Amino acid sequence: MATINKNAAQIQAIVVSNKRVGQYHQLIINIGDLAATCKPGNFVAINVGGESSRMVLRRAFAISRVSTSSMYRGTMELIVAPHGQGSKWLCAQEEGATLDIVTPLGTAFGVPTEPVQALLVGGGYGSAPLFGLAELLNSRGCRVDMLLGASTASKIYAPMEGKRSVNSLRIYTEDGSMGHKGRVTDPIPELIRDLNIAVIYSCGPMAMLSAIDSITRGTDVVHQCAVEESMACGIGICMTCVIPVADADGTVSMLRSCIDGPVMDGSVVQWDKVGKAL
Amino acid sequence: MSTLDFSTTLGNAWFPAPTFTASGCASSGRELAQFFDLRTMGGVVTKSVMLKPRTGRPTPRMAETPSGMLNSIGLQGPGIEAFLAKDVPYLVDQKARIIVSIAGETVEEYSTLARKLRAVSGISAVEVNISCPNVENRGLVFACDPEASRRVVDGVNRTLGGELPIIVKLSPDVTDLVSIAKGVVDAGADALALINTVLGMVINLDTMRPHLGGKTGGLSGPAIRPIAVRAIYQVHAAMPQVPILGMGGVSTGRDALEMIAAGASGVSIGTASFGNPTAIMSIQKELEQLLIAKGFTSLRQAIGFAHRPESE
Numbered sequence: 001m002a003t004i005n006k007n008a009a010q011i012q013a014i015v016v017s018n019k020r021v022g023q024y025h026q027l028i029i030n031i032g033d034l035a036a037t038c039k040p041g042n043f044v045a046i047n048v049g050g051e052s053s054r055m056v057l058r059r060a061f062a063i064s065r066v067s068t069s070s071m072y073r074g075t076m077e078l079i080v081a082p083h084g085q086g087s088k089w090l091c092a093q094e095e096g097a098t099l100d101i102v103t104p105l106g107t108a109f110g111v112p113t114e115p116v117q118a119l120l121v122g123g124g125y126g127s128a129p130l131f132g133l134a135e136l137l138n139s140r141g142c143r144v145d146m147l148l149g150a151s152t153a154s155k156i157y158a159p160m161e162g163k164r165s166v167n168s169l170r171i172y173t174e175d176g177s178m179g180h181k182g183r184v185t186d187p188i189p190e191l192i193r194d195l196n197i198a199v200i201y202s203c204g205p206m207a208m209l210s211a212i213d214s215i216t217r218g219t220d221v222v223h224q225c226a227v228e229e230s231m232a233c234g235i236g237i238c239m240t241c242v243i244p245v246a247d248a249d250g251t252v253s254m255l256r257s258c259i260d261g262p263v264m265d266g267s268v269v270q271w272d273k274v275g276k277a278l
Numbered sequence: 279m280s281t282l283d284f285s286t287t288l289g290n291a292w293f294p295a296p297t298f299t300a301s302g303c304a305s306s307g308r309e310l311a312q313f314f315d316l317r318t319m320g321g322v323v324t325k326s327v328m329l330k331p332r333t334g335r336p337t338p339r340m341a342e343t344p345s346g347m348l349n350s351i352g353l354q355g356p357g358i359e360a361f362l363a364k365d366v367p368y369l370v371d372q373k374a375r376i377i378v379s380i381a382g383e384t385v386e387e388y389s390t391l392a393r394k395l396r397a398v399s400g401i402s403a404v405e406v407n408i409s410c411p412n413v414e415n416r417g418l419v420f421a422c423d424p425e426a427s428r429r430v431v432d433g434v435n436r437t438l439g440g441e442l443p444i445i446v447k448l449s450p451d452v453t454d455l456v457s458i459a460k461g462v463v464d465a466g467a468d469a470l471a472l473i474n475t476v477l478g479m480v481i482n483l484d485t486m487r488p489h490l491g492g493k494t495g496g497l498s499g500p501a502i503r504p505i506a507v508r509a510i511y512q513v514h515a516a517m518p519q520v521p522i523l524g525m526g527g528v529s530t531g532r533d534a535l536e537m538i539a540a541g542a543s544g545v546s547i548g549t550a551s552f553g554n555p556t557a558i559m560s561i562q563k564e565l566e567q568l569l570i571a572k573g574f575t576s577l578r579q580a581i582g583f584a585h586r587p588e589s590e
Contacts, residue, residue, distance in 0.1 A: 004309045010555055047553060054345040056499045056529075056553045102555060232340045232347055233552035236309040239302075239325075239351045240340035254333050254354055259309075275491060278333040 002260045004236050005105050007037035015097045016075055023154050024125055025091040027078045029099060035066040035074025039108030040133035041226055041263040044076065045234030047100035048086040059086040060234045062203065062226065062262070063104065065132030076103070079128035079157055105234055107263040109133050109201055109224050115141035116198035119191055120166070121184060121212060123204020124150045124157070129226065130203055131162035138165040145195060146170070149184025149208070153177035185211040192221055199224065202266070210271040223266030229257045229274075244270040244278060252278055282569055283576035286320065286543045288521045289443025289468030291402040293320040293375055293544065296577055297534070297562045300525045300548030301326050301379035301405055301447070301471075302351065306365035311372060313555040319562060320544055321375035323523075324365065326407040328380075329387050331357040335412060336491030341480040346499030346527070347549060348478050350492035352412045353381055358394050370400040377445065379405035380434075383413075385426070389433035396438060404442050405523075406434050406467075409449035409474035411496045421449040421474070424458050428465040435466025445523055447471035450502075450509050456516045469521040471546070472513060473506045499549040503527030507540045514541020514582050529557060531564020538565075538577065539584040 016028040031038075045058040064077045082091040093099065112118075118137050120130045127148045134144045144165060149172040150156045156171055156178055163169055170187065171179030180187075185208060191197060192215070202212050203226040216223040231241040235258065242254035243261060245268050252270050255261070286296040297319045304310055307322040316322055334354030341348045355361070358380075369376045378401050382388040388406060395404055408430050409421035420426040431446055438444060446467040452458055459470055475496025482489035506526025514522060524542030528534050529550035537545050545565075550557035574580050 004312050006312070008312055010313060055342065056345060056549060057342050057347060058553055100554070230338050230340055232342075232349070233555075235312075235555055237303060237305050238340070238349065238552050239305070239334070239354050240337070240349060242334070242337060242339070242354070252333075253331075275337050277336045277491070 002255070004259060005042065007034070007104050008102060008235070009034060010100070010102045013099050013101050015093050015095055015099060016072060017095055018091070018093060021079070021159070022157070023081060024157055025080045025082060027080060027090070027093070028075050029078065029101070030072040030074070031076050031101070031103065032073045034103060035068045035076060038063050038066045038076060038104040040129055040136055041106065041108035042104035043106050043234070043262060044078065044101050044103035045105060046090060048089045055086055057232050058102070058234050059090065060231050060258070062129040063132070064128035065135070079125050081125050102235060106258055107261055109263050111136060111140060112142065112199060117196050118142045118144050119188070119195070119197045119200045120144060120146045121188070121200060121202040121204070121208070122146070122148045123184060123208040124155050126204030126226070127157045130201065131159065131165070133201055134162070134165040143167050145191065147172065147184050147187065149173065151175065184208065185215065188212065188215050192219070197221055202226070206274060209266060213266045213269065213271055217267065224263055225266045225269070226262040227257045227264055227269065228262070231258055234258050244273040246270055254278065282566060282574065283578070284566055286577055288403055288445060288523060288543060291443045293402070295320040295562055296538070296544035297558055297565070298323050298377065298523065298544055298546040299551065299558065300546035301407060303548030303551055306361070307369055307372065307374060310551065310555060314559050316369070316372045316374035319558050321377050321402055322369055323377040323405055323546060324379055325355060326353055326379040326381035326410060327355050327358050327361045327391070328353055328382060329358055329390060331355065331360065338489060338491055341489050341495065343478070343480060343497065344501060346497055346501030347552070348480055348490060348495030348497055349475070350412050350490040350495035352492060353410055358391055362394065362398060366398060366400065375402045376400060377403045377405050379407050379447070381407040381410055382430070385429045385433050388430045389437055392434040392437040396441065401442060403445055404434070404438060405445045405447055405471055406431060407447045407474070409447050411449065411451070411475055411477045411494065412492060419449060421458060422452055424461045427458055428461045431462045431465035431467050439466050443468040445469040445471050447474055449474045450505050451477050455509055456512055459513045459517065463517060463520055469523060470513060471523040471525065472509045473502070473526045476502050476505060498527065500527040500529055503533060507536055510537055510542050511540040511584065515585060518582060518585070528561060531561050531568050534561055534565045535568050535580065538580050539582070541582040541585065543581050
């Protein structure tokens with residue numbers, strides 16, 4: 001039985017910086033020694049709105065990267081899109097503000113024991129955790145190529161420093177306003193063949209993850225994806241963020257994306273059953 | 279420092295503190311144990327378990343609402359056999375006090391579940407959840423039908439009566455809660471759990487359709503607290519001898535004290551744990567301090583205090 005991330009802890013953490021990066025905000029949060037336990041793919045659940053808030057639920061954000069060498073012992077970086085009330089509140093928090101956070105939560109991207117060819121695919125700000133992962137894969141001797149996609153240029157998140165760890169980066173926008181015109185999944189079959197890709201790591205909208213699965217299904221390419229389903233608690237007690245997943249016998253059960261995910265093996269997720277009654 | 283007797287009872291079950299998880303809001307305790315020692319609260323009320331494994335309703339299963347949330351889980355769970363094999367032994371190992379919540383689709387299923395609990399050691403009480411709003415057929419919400427409620431409780435009482443306290447969880451979505459409460463007490467309930475979630479709906483303005491996969495969901499959180507306080511007050515006024523486990527939007531010590539003053543012998547914390555995994559610990563501490571500050575020497579003195587005569 002899957003259990004909650006054994007390193008998860010609730011702490012009061014200070015915002016070290018909050019910068020606007022295009023349509024997103026980059027928040028750096030001092031999390032001290034917890035940074036050493038955070039892995040690419042893990043997420044953080046943050047209390048939003050302050051004491052008299054009418055928002056009763058935590059907000060979950062993918063950790064884009066952690067740093068343990070900073071003057072704060074350890075920090076985490078989040079890339080947040082100010083879409084809803086909770087994320088708007090978070091993006092309005094200034095340097096020095098205190099946040100009630102629970103982290104690290106969920107599963108992490110599995111890193112191969114031997115150097116392999118890896119393809120990282122990100123949709124919108126779903127690309128954020130892929131840069132930390134790219135650094136890690138790079139340090140293990142993997143060749144890392146990256147594809148980023150979004151509907152339009154302003155929704156692409158691709159920081160300059162993040163590009164250092166990748167061998168190549170291709171950008172796709174549906175409206176053609178940046179990079180190639182088309183969907184981020186369009187070039188995947190060709191890249192798998194040309195680059196001899198062994199594993200695809202993906203993070204982004206469910207439709208993108210599902211499209212990647214239909215490309216990798218029946219091949220030897222491993223697909224590790226970070227799924228997205230709305231969560232009330234982030235710690236495994238509410239049962240709202242479930243995803244249909246098949247076990248070895250083919251039995252499909254609803255697994256919590258906060259405990260058994262967010263990183264899951266794309267080949268066992270029952271993409272056609274997402275959002276349907278079993 | 280004044281001393282306070284913080285203990286409480288539900289039927290013949292004794293608990294060192296009046297704070298509990300709410301069924302369906304703590305799974306089987308494993309995850310919260312990462313944040314605090316389960317022994318420090320009154321007890322764990324486990325997620326309502328059914329006879330067979332159940333996958334529940336489609337996603338989206340939740341929608342946040344002002345000071346609350348709607349959930350539409352549909353009693354997803356492992357079924358009683360796996361629950362007894364894995365979850366109860368875990369809680370026993372943790373030395374947590376356990377209230378097992380059961381839910382059935384038929385009157386007979388409740389009796390069968392009760393029978394399976396008879397020989398299980400380490401359980402303090404059983405909660406009979408007859409009020410989950412997230413079932414396909416609204417006719418299956420036993421707690422909305424006085425006769426069906428009575429039959430369910432009667433069946434459980436014939437199996438377990440006298441062995442384990444029977445706590446019956448009722449719905450506020452009824453016209454006359456007191457008569458339903460009296461019916462289940464007559465049928466053998468030792469205590470009542472008030473209240474389950476309130477049936478609600480959110481329309482998604484992008485799709486212009488109901489947002490939840492199950493269309494309707496149960497509203498919980500501070501938004502429903504006044505409904506819970508009212509329900510507890512009315513039922514306690516009618517049957518002051520029947521212990522009540524109060525719940526519905528408790529997120530601070532003062533909220534817990536409100537329910538206790540209305541007539542609750544204990545409080546369950548549900549949605550607050552979603553927002554804060556250590557909510558139960560802080561509520562417990564705040565409640566303890568509030569009782570002392572108000573001059574109570576025991577929790578029991580405060581139960582139903584809002585009902586005292588005008589002259590006091």
